[in-house]
Amino acid sequence: MFEVLLIAIGTLFIIFPQWKEKRTKKRLDELRGGASEAYFEEHRSLEAYSPAGKWQTRLLGSVFLAFAVISLVLNHSN
Structure with missing residues (x-):
């Protein structure tokens, strides 16, 4: 979640x-x-x-997105 x-x-x-x-x-x-x-x-x-600025906010969003996807994949790969 x-x-x-x-x-x-x-x-x-x-x-x-x-x-x-x-x-x-x-x-x-x-x-x-x-x-x-x-x-x-x-x-x-x-x-x-x-x-x-806009690029810092987009970078933060990209980090959130990458972390969430990696975490989701690793948690449900077992």
Whole structure:
């Protein structure tokens, strides 16, 4: 069951790598529009620490996917 979950997560990371970038951009737009900060210096931290790029997210998804497939094959080959 764990392998199936990792396969699903890995596939989502490969197909939709930009989800965090979109969320961060949307929140920055809200803060620039005058929304209140959820925590101390939220605006500054969102600008200073941008989310990982698409290739890092796809790489992480590929690692999840590879690990899950290998684990699934090894566990059920006996």
